[in-house]
Amino acid sequence: MTLNENQNNGIPETHPRYQSLKFRHKIIDGMKKLVVAEAGLIAHGRGECFDYILGEKTTKTARYAIRAAVAALLLAKKPVISVNGNVAALVPNELVTLSKLLNIPLEINLFYHKEGRIKAITDVLTKAGATDIKGINEDKMVELEGLESNRRKVELIAKADIVMVPLEDGDRTEALKKLNKKVIAVDLNPLSRTALWADITIVDNIVRVIPEMIEISKELKKLNKAELNYILEKFDNKLNIQKTLDLIIDYIKEQKKIAFNIQKK
Numbered sequence: 360m361t362l363n364e365n366q367n368n369g370i371p372e373t374h375p376r377y378q379s380l381k382f383r384h385k386i387i388d389g390m391k392k393l394v395v396a397e398a399g400l401i402a403h404g405r406g407e408c409f410d411y412i413l414g415e416k417t418t419k420t421a422r423y424a425i426r427a428a429v430a431a432l433l434l435a436k437k438p439v440i441s442v443n444g445n446v447a448a449l450v451p452n453e454l455v456t457l458s459k460l461l462n463i464p465l466e467i468n469l470f471y472h473k474e475g476r477i478k479a480i481t482d483v484l485t486k487a488g489a490t491d492i493k494g495i496n497e498d499k500m501v502e503l504e505g506l507e508s509n510r511r512k513v514e515l516i517a518k519a520d521i522v523m524v525p526l527e528d529g530d531r532t533e534a535l536k537k538l539n540k541k542v543i544a545v546d547l548n549p550l551s552r553t554a555l556w557a558d559i560t561i562v563d564n565i566v567r568v569i570p571e572m573i574e575i576s577k578e579l580k581k582l583n584k585a586e587l588n589y590i591l592e593k594f595d596n597k598l599n600i601q602k603t604l605d606l607i608i609d610y611i612k613e614q615k616k617i618a619f620n621i622q623k624k
């Protein structure tokens with residue numbers, strides 16, 4: 360372990376923004392190791408901004424969406440979890456645990472291709488315990504219709520009935536929907552095209568979502584199909600996004616009062 364890692368990049372654990380800074384440094388380290396694309400840093404910043412106005416916590420609406428997502432994944436015939444650089448840098452161990460717990464393959468799918476990136480991400484996932492990573496063998500890939508970006512090249516995703524897409528770009532979500540796939544999105548921005556196009560939208564930070572999904576999976580694995588279907592039928596994504604936006608409005612109003620009181624002193 361280097362001195363830097365040992366000292367959490369010099370960030371004391373008592374720092375009020377310790378968690379946020381810790382994950383920021385995971386993204387920076389990920390970029391140095393080619394796991395994260397340069398643009399991934401900016402995407403992370405956009406996520407942080409939305410996390411701030413959600414109170415940096417898993418909201419009630421995020422929890423509903425997580426339950427529905429786990430129920431849907433347990434009911435699916437051919438589910439796949441899509442992995443990009445940021446997700447691999449932030450929560451590799453948790454992602455592999457979830458994949459094994461639900462028996463769902465992980466498929467690497469990148470917007471930005473660069474020599475050595477697939478290998479760097481494969482190494483991170485392998486180190487975390489993954490044994491069968493998809494999306495690394497060009498010979499097994501097919502191209503998704505209606506998509507121009509690198510993300511069009513897929514393996515199991517082509518035949519999947521449900522695809523979980525953490526930190527996705529809107530184009531691919533739209534393309535997956537046009538191919539009649541159910542999409543589970545994890546996106547801190549409730550107004551992104553991905554969030555609005557998905558069937559189940561989890562508006563929360565991936566670093567909290569995956570551990571929560573692991574816990575909910577342990578619980579829901581004990582349910583039968585009818586019980587899982589019930590959870591899914593009761594979930595209304597449109598309403599849930601509206602309620603998430605209301606939570607943001609409430610949070611801002613609360614912060615407005617706090618800001619007023621601090622400035623008054």
Ligand code: ATP
Pocket residue numbers: 402403404405406407409445526527528529530545546547548550551552553554563564565566
């Ligand atoms: P869209 O194309 O769907 O409108 P976009 O152009 O913003 O969205 P990207 O630039 O690919 O898409 O950004 C990825 C998304 O991931 C952003 O909406 C950002 O809020 C979100 N995001 C970034 N970091 C996290 C994180 N740690 N957890 C959850 N979401 C995140």
